[in-house]
Amino acid sequence: PNWGWRYCLSKKLAKKTLLISELLETCNFSPIGRRAPLQGIEFITSKDFRDSESSKSAFIGIMEAINAKGVNMIGLYGKPGVGKTTLAKEVGKHALEQKLFDKVVIQEGKAEELFRSMQGVNKILVIFDDVWEEFEPETIGIPFGVAHEGCKILLTTRHQQVCTIMNCQKKIQPAILSKVEAWTSFKDNAGVDDGPSSLNGVAKEVARECKCLPLALVTVAKALKGESLDGWRAANQRLKDSRHLDNEEVFGNFVGWFLIGTL
Structure with a gap:
């Protein structure tokens, strides 16, 4: 970075800030905005x-x-x-x-x-x-x-x-989903079904890696929706290989950006 240029810029900014403060004190400006209320x-x-x-x-x-x-x-x-x-x-x-x-x-x-x-x-x-x-x-x-x-x-x-x-x-303390509930949530969001295809078989393995956590199931399913069989297999292997996923506390934060960032 050009430190000399930054120094000159900071001096100019300081002068303008002082000028703005003086204007606010001497002039009666009508408010043009307000902070939005807390979201309902x-x-x-x-x-x-x-x-x-x-x-x-x-x-x-x-x-x-x-x-x-x-x-x-x-x-x-x-x-x-x-x-x-x-x-x-x-x-x-x-x-x-x-x-x-x-x-x-x-x-x-x-x-x-x-x-x-x-x-x-x-x-x-x-x-x-x-x-x-x-x-x-x-x-x-x-x-x-x-x-x-x-x-x-x-x-x-x-x-x-x-x-x-x-x-x-x-x-x-809300519990995790049952295995049936987890698979239903996953397939609905991923656009897969119970049919005997190779992709659906891999999808079931990926769903199991989500450890029945609702947020992980939705995030992973949506990230993989429309992917090719090779894409599903690659994601499944990454999930299985990742030692981070052995820790369920880490898993909830890790899985979303892991899949989205590597597919």
């Missing part, structure tokens, strides 16, 4: 969601907890790829459709945005996705507990311990 749950549901025995059981458990008195923090935990985020979004969508809450939001913005979204709302469900460590709701703009008895939190995490330290009154 109705816009982000997953078309890949499908009923399974495990998802039905977890869904019922979460809805019972949401309706229970004295429960304001619910934890949904499990390995990556098991479908926690999708399930949480479906719960939010259902809760809104059933008018259990005035508002349902997924916390992705700044604390002040979340705080503003809660003003004047009696009952609200806030979904925190992929939580890794303890946090205090009040410190990020959520009047919680006694301060706002109509607020309930649903968090998703990979680790049960996070649910424990967050004092979740209800902890739910």
